Amino acid sequence: MADHSPSNAAAKPARVIAIANQKGGVGKTTTAINLATAMAATKKSVLIIDLDPQGNASTGLGIDRNAREVNSYHVLIGEAALAESVIATTIPGLHLVPSGTDLSGAEIELVEFDRREHRLRQSLAGSLDAYDYVLIDCPPSLNLLTLNALVAADAVMVPLQCEFFALEGVSHLVKTIERVRQAFNPGLELQGIILTMFDKRNNLSDQVAADVRDFFGDKVYKTVIPRNVRVSEAPSHGKPVLLYDMKCSGAEAYIHLASEVLKRERELRG
């Protein structure tokens, strides 16, 4: 039997990375699931926190709704400790804090709380030694849930879909990151930009990729995630694409991305 218990030999607190873009359907959840799986395959201990009321990361990892009773909502409002909400996935080394339907009301409830942007950060403090990486899957909004993720995070990763309006709204996201740095979390870094759903038959994809690289320079990962039907099929089987079809172009791209991310992490962290 595989050992699913979290272990982080180095016992340094995990590096927390928020995967955010207020635009919907750009590949945040797909990136969270598959990047985390590829990292876990290299023996990293990884935790995904599903902070989206849609719960797509939980579903995409095959987690039954009955197993989501204690979830990110309870962690966020301080009703449960992180460890109480963590469940093992079928992937050795990959754990998940699932999402729950209560999360959709959390935004309104949190308004009543002191330091409401800091709730997740406080809940994670002291519980991060078991992991090397924590990836937070954010909802498609710059709401209080995403703000909590950005305040809790060391770095933010932004997936951008290779389509005509890719850069629209990005300046708003960049300004939000800047505001979070100034007001709440001075150490927040832009970890990187990931180009997703690249269609090599479409000249527009090349044009968008070039524009994004002009704008963000070497923050943009060299690895580009191709549009690949296997990637979109995998969640309905409750599996990362790396398990669903390890040899498809999407799976290979996420494996490359993980090695690029880990290399950049070594450079950023020294």
Ligand SMILES: Nc1ncnc2c1ncn2[C@@H]1O[C@H](COP(=O)(O)OP(=O)(O)OP(=O)(O)O)[C@@H](O)[C@H]1O
């Ligand atoms: N590389 C890809 N190739 C083909 N389909 C993809 C790819 N990446 C993501 N998809 C599909 O595109 C849709 C949106 O992806 P995903 O759910 O990851 O985006 P998201 O940014 O998390 O969306 P939301 O904003 O709703 O949370 C999904 O149906 C997903 O399966």
Ligand SMILES: [Mg+2]
């Ligand atoms: Mg999503």
